[in-house]
Amino acid sequence: MTTQSHKNTVPHMKWWGWGVEGVAFNHRDKPNFRPFVLDQVGVDVDVPGTPPPAFEEIDVPAPRIGEELLAELAEAVGEENVYTEDFDRVVHTYGKGLPDLIKVRAGHLPRAVDVVVYPGNESDVQAVLDAVVAADAVLIPFGGGSNISGSLTPPESEERPVVSLDLGRMNRVLEIDETAGLARIQAGVLGPDMEEQLTARGWTMGHQPDSFRHSTLGGWIATRSSGMQSDKYGDIADITRGLRAVQPGRMLVLRPLPSTSTGPSVREMILGSEGRLGVITEAWVQVHRLPENREIIAYLYPSWAAALAAMQEISTSDASPSVTRVSDDRETAFSFSTQKAKKGLKSTVQKGLFDLLERRGWDMDAVCLSYVGYEGGSARVKAEKAIVGKIVRRHGGIKLGSGPGELYDQKKFDTPYIRDYLLDIGAVADVSETATPWSNLLDIYNGTVRAAKDAYAALGVRGYIMCHLSHSYHSGACLYFTFAFPPATEKWEEQIEQYWKVKSAIQQSFVDLKGTISHHHGVGTEHAHWIEEDISEAGVETMVALLRGVDPSRNLNPGKVIPTHREW
């Protein structure tokens, strides 16, 4: 089989990249993009690149799984929901991190999953999990497949059969408690499908990660996701009030509660557990009435330091916006480079404004673009805009208005497509995010940019690193870095090595400079190396105690979260 089996209707992303077949980033209508990329990383995007191979070119190893376990899985979920075809196995072997994309394009499959099963309900999941544990096999839960931390891939050394459990058939909003603002939702639902079911009844969960279109509720919970509107709606850890998870031989049931003091929080153990404590089957999540008003306003700051100071002041002000985002000068320049050609008035207005700011003494290479979102009744929105406006002005910024904000809102889920486009033309790109106290934000930013640049220099490549502040909290914020460079080699193994040099420099900078190794992308295998430096060795030992107690034979997504040198 070279294409997906269509025994069921669960949609998947491209086997070799992000998103839907036929949708891709395109620079043809963006006149500033080619000169920008040429200038910054020395790549000419007009030179034809190398598209991904056809699936037929990929050599997929045969499944290593016995008939007996296969029969038990078929018994558990129905034969029509068990897939051993190459295509399905490859789709379920990798997430969408940069190393995943390089490896899958190279047909590198040292340990593909052996079988993919699609349970239809909780008893199916329990039957699968129990069969896997009884057979001493391995189970890896799979949601939308958008993970970029290595959480979906079996360890290369894994000799036991590996079962990928795709939750895609469990995709319904089961119940809405309209008085409490709570919805009971199956874990396998994708973002758009879920929001469609909710908004049909006048509700929203408000959770909007970059991956929204291709990630699931269960995946968000299993990795501690955040979304663009988390300043208002909360991170997924706040949104998730109750859940159900299948553990070996038993069902974990946490009823929906606004708050509770019943010992160490089991809810907060399942959050972020990446399949290592069982399979999340459904959750009770907070939902909200669709807001009366919703506006995203763009602002421009003369410098990154001014922008960060303003963001911090907003976080302690009487305003509580739904979105607080600001890009550094490099990300701002990148954003401008991806603008479509402006014609007539629009072009004149923008040029006019920029000229004016320059005459006022702004360094237009240092400007930082910000988006702030407002939701609520008109009085509240008006009051908050006034508070924020005053803070923006106090820090030398200006308001650009709602036009760019609307554009941002329309395009906000498109960014991940650019990575595949860059890979085609021979450049690698990925992201790393951290969170740290406000007092430390500029330090960690400067240190991380320097670390990436040093790594580029050591590799002898021309690289780019840009950043935005994506979430504000009382005590600090999330910094979200994107980095890209054309590797100094055409061999895929060496490209991954070079990618790792840069990625490692960034992650090391995070822990060295008092940030966390991951704000909302989880740990997987990609960040596990630094987790001891983040939560201390004792923290990892505490976590191991928990994992080992629940899963003594390491049948549940082994090798994730815990560093390899800890051997758990």
Added chain:
Amino acid sequence: MTTQSHKNTVPHMKWWGWGVEGVAFNHRDKPNFRPFVLDQVGVDVDVPGTPPPAFEEIDVPAPRIGEELLAELAEAVGEENVYTEDFDRVVHTYGKGLPDLIKVRAGHLPRAVDVVVYPGNESDVQAVLDAVVAADAVLIPFGGGSNISGSLTPPESEERPVVSLDLGRMNRVLEIDETAGLARIQAGVLGPDMEEQLTARGWTMGHQPDSFRHSTLGGWIATRSSGMQSDKYGDIADITRGLRAVQPGRMLVLRPLPSTSTGPSVREMILGSEGRLGVITEAWVQVHRLPENREIIAYLYPSWAAALAAMQEISTSDASPSVTRVSDDRETAFSFSTQKAKKGLKSTVQKGLFDLLERRGWDMDAVCLSYVGYEGGSARVKAEKAIVGKIVRRHGGIKLGSGPGELYDQKKFDTPYIRDYLLDIGAVADVSETATPWSNLLDIYNGTVRAAKDAYAALGVRGYIMCHLSHSYHSGACLYFTFAFPPATEKWEEQIEQYWKVKSAIQQSFVDLKGTISHHHGVGTEHAHWIEEDISEAGVETMVALLRGVDPSRNLNPGKVIPTHREW
């Protein structure tokens, strides 16, 4: 020794009851109190009661601890910080739950702690903990001693030496990060001492549990405390951004982070761990600038159903008050009964208002008193008061103004004193709190009141139960019940049995009717019986996996959180 040894200056509450020696509840200046109590539970508060015994009357068993361990403890913290005197051991054997008070007054000490040690710093704590584990003894951390869930008392069957570790010397605010709004504070600091150190520099943590004056930061974290202002400042789980805890042979260090996605949350494992995962030595907590304005406004509703509906509407409105509290009719009547005699104008105004409401058709026996707190800039406070005011009126309520609010604010920490007063006159009283979704609030309220009344009837006693909504969340609220009755026996063992019948009926009602067994008082031994019904058997097994992995020989406060039939 009959009084506390004064080798150090750590203050403690009365050995037999709440608070400071010399401070007590008094009904003499409250003319309505005697008739109210007589009418409701048939007790005449003017009949002289039985005060607690003198400490000399108590028979304290000798410590069961070897010289070797004592020497090691002295080595660890200094000889002057090791106490084996009877008085200190009794003070550290019980918290302040109703059974604690009855037992200690009765001199019932089947298993007193054997020694009390006062570490001065983290290395002292590490040395103590390691010595305890090496000797296979038991360590129980002790903060302010205000726990009402049995978390401080050794199991009666414990045969190993029991060491109470009093954190009271570790009471300093070590550092304030003024940019991030974070403070690093030692775990043993009492509420008022901590706030004094913070406010001296213009900051507040804003955490105000009823026990505030006699409880510590470490205790709040170890039990997942909430405070009266948690609607604004967050529960302690939100406030605590980083922490340090001593575990056997190692130091757990969680750096202060606004948010993180590093696997199952170790921070949320230590929160609520009640000493079972180690000893919390310090925490990084969120602090706030003292608010520009702070007001507490009293409102009155014609009925409990109207009050709850209004509170729910406030929780989804554009207002976000710092305090949302409303008492049911019985708690409102109780409040009025504790008013001091009003003279002249005040009395006339109140009577005038009540007469007016009666003429408007209000049933004055059904009215419910509410307090809502506002903090922030004057524009925000004004806007929020307007929003809340409108909601109150829509539900038939009226504004009483800031006078009663100020009074509430002054008296808010005094309530616990009343239990000792009642015990003196032969009545038992205690509290139970739950949290549940808004949709379920009236059901759980009605069911719990009925359950308590049924229990009173079965015992043949005249009991009282009253309630207030103490915290609002997006999806639900906390209901805080207080119950009191004169037991139908003078034998203390039977009094505890009768107390347990009522307490059990209430707790069972919580889990049966979709509430949690504890919103902010922790589990200890008093709530452990119901934890499986709250978080499911699998939830308890998951927790046991964690505890057993960290503390395989059960040296750390054994028997707490986990139900006895689970034997862990």
